[in-house]
Amino acid sequence: MATSDPSVKTTPAVDETGADSSRILQTRGLRKEFGGLTATDDVDFAIEAGELRCLIGPNGAGKSTFLNLLTGQLDPTAGEIYYNGADITGLPSHERVGRGISMKFQVPSVYEGLTVAQNLRIPLQQVVEPDAFDARTREILERFDLLEQWGTVAGELSHGQQQRLEIGMAMAMEPKLMLLDEPVAGLSIEETADIAELLREIADDDGVALIVIEHDIDFVETIADRVTVLDGGSIFREGPIEEIKADPEVKRIYLGEDH
Ligand SMILES: Nc1ncnc2c1ncn2[C@@H]1O[C@H](COP(=O)(O)OP(=O)(O)OP(=O)(O)O)[C@@H](O)[C@H]1O
Numbered sequence: 001m002a003t004s005d006p007s008v009k010t011t012p013a014v015d016e017t018g019a020d021s022s023r024i025l026q027t028r029g030l031r032k033e034f035g036g037l038t039a040t041d042d043v044d045f046a047i048e049a050g051e052l053r054c055l056i057g058p059n060g061a062g063k064s065t066f067l068n069l070l071t072g073q074l075d076p077t078a079g080e081i082y083y084n085g086a087d088i089t090g091l092p093s094h095e096r097v098g099r100g101i102s103m104k105f106q107v108p109s110v111y112e113g114l115t116v117a118q119n120l121r122i123p124l125q126q127v128v129e130p131d132a133f134d135a136r137t138r139e140i141l142e143r144f145d146l147l148e149q150w151g152t153v154a155g156e157l158s159h160g161q162q163q164r165l166e167i168g169m170a171m172a173m174e175p176k177l178m179l180l181d182e183p184v185a186g187l188s189i190e191e192t193a194d195i196a197e198l199l200r201e202i203a204d205d206d207g208v209a210l211i212v213i214e215h216d217i218d219f220v221e222t223i224a225d226r227v228t229v230l231d232g233g234s235i236f237r238e239g240p241i242e243e244i245k246a247d248p249e250v251k252r253i254y255l256g257e258d259h
Contacts, residue, residue, distance in 0.1 A: 023082075024049045024177055024209045025070070030079035032065050032233075039065040041233035042079065049176065052203040052210045054220040054241075057230035058254050063213045066230065067179050070211070071103045072096050084176065098126075100176035104183060110165050112155030116146055119154050119165060123172040136172070144168040144198070160191030167198060171206070178202065180212045184219055196222045217245070229254060 023046040032040040068074040072093035141147040144164045184192040227244045229237040
């Protein structure tokens with residue numbers, strides 16, 4: 001029941017587990033070992049709703065492993081994952097998706113033999129009634145600039161259109177957190193700019209939190225609120241992109257001589 005007593009906190013910032021409920025996602029001491037190799041080394045990470053965070057770091061830094069722990073594709077060796085105030089550490093992937101965590105992999109994984117609208121129906125049938133399919137399909141395709149491709153077989157779309165379709169499919173599930181692994185790899189400058197604009201809108205207008213693994217530092221600069229630098233499985237630095245770009249230690253481990 002609602003109360004007007006200001007001393008009563010109806011939405012505690014920190015619950016009994018110690019998770020901070022102002023964060024849509026938080027990890028504590030998250031660790032993943034592969035045999036003798038520690039790919040994720042006791043990572044404490046947090047992101048708020050509507051934040052767009054880029055995850056950068058040299059090859060083998062543990063970026064993909066960290067994302068795979070968040071999706072449930074990998075089980076951690078130790079540590080916890082809190083999402084929307086609940087401990088989801090042991091939850092299977094499909095249940096995480098059902099709660100609003102979506103994942104977009106580097107390679108477009110649309111169904112190439114199905115039309116654009118048929119592709120969208122796959123996620124939509126999990127969240128809307130059949131009589132709303134067409135209206136919702138139109139809305140999403142308009143937003144992702146694919147309306148003219150409604151009946152086009154997805155295998156005939158350009159790479160950039162396939163990426164937009166896949167992000168549209170992820171958005172059809174009405175996620176609260178979207179995880180993207182190198183969403184602009186292999187795209188043209190124009191296609192990259194389109195995706196940058198879409199991702200910013202998804203964070204700003206839909207309030208979705210995004211974690212984006214990215215190698216292209218110029219793209220990171222265009223989209224990120226904050227940047228987390230991983231190295232050797234640990235968080236090496238975290239902060240606004242201007243700070244990260246200017247940090248000589250980050251340059252040394254990550255950016256290399258050409259930056
Ligand atoms: N399934 C696995 N079995 C054994 N070792 C693994 C496995 N997956 C990743 N690793 C190792 O864990 C470390 C982190 O790998 P990960 O792919 O997470 O790094 P990354 O930062 O995503 O690298 P890249 O930028 O090259 O994709 C690497 O040393 C990698 O070889």
